[in-house]
Amino acid sequence: MLANLILLFLSVLAMEAIANITHRYVMHGFLWVLHESHHRPRTGTFELNDLFAFFFSVPSILLIYVGSYHYGPALWVGLGIAIYGLIYFIFHDVIVHNRLAFPYKFKSAYMLRIIQAHKLHHAVSAKHGAVSFGFLYARPARELKAELKRLAG
Numbered sequence: 424m425l426a427n428l429i430l431l432f433l434s435v436l437a438m439e440a441i442a443n444i445t446h447r448y449v450m451h452g453f454l455w456v457l458h459e460s461h462h463r464p465r466t467g468t469f470e471l472n473d474l475f476a477f478f479f480s481v482p483s484i485l486l487i488y489v490g491s492y493h494y495g496p497a498l499w500v501g502l503g504i505a506i507y508g509l510i511y512f513i514f515h516d517v518i519v520h521n522r523l524a525f526p527y528k529f530k531s532a533y534m535l536r537i538i539q540a541h542k543l544h545h546a547v548s549a550k551h552g553a554v555s556f557g558f559l560y561a562r563p564a565r566e567l568k569a570e571l572k573r574l575a576g
């Protein structure tokens with residue numbers, strides 16, 4: 424059981440790295456056509472960028488299926504992806520972008536740091552020149568601001 428929980432925890436951690444790399448190189452790369460909607464003011468309830476949630480749900484569902492019927496450890500990796508997706512949704516969509524009119528204002532240094540970092544990601548609404556592609560881990564705001572300045576050249 425402990426091994427499974429460690430696998431679950433590592434999967435959640437790994438997803439932060441995968442989300443960071445995907446955001447930097449895919450969403451701000453060849454799939455900018457979908458992600459661009461997230462860097463523009465939203466016009467309706469949904470945005471094209473929401474499709475990424477479906478993309479990421481596919482490996483999660485497959486791994487949970489494989490884990491349930493064929494190879495146990497896959498279940499914990501699949502659940503790790505699903506849990507990361509839930510944390511990402513709550514942090515990114517509910518807390519930072521306030522899509523569900525969430526009333527609570529966070530005060531902890533960690534929360535303020537990652538919220539500000541993602542807001543700094545949105546300081547640039549173009550494909551290139553953005554900073555801070557992760558979500559649950561972020562460099563200090565002053566470093567991000569310095570990088571923004573440098574990128575703006």
Ligand SMILES: [Zn+2]
Nearest residue numbers: 450451458544
């Ligand atoms: Zn972005």
Ligand SMILES: [Zn+2]
Nearest residue numbers: 461515520541
């Ligand atoms: Zn965002």
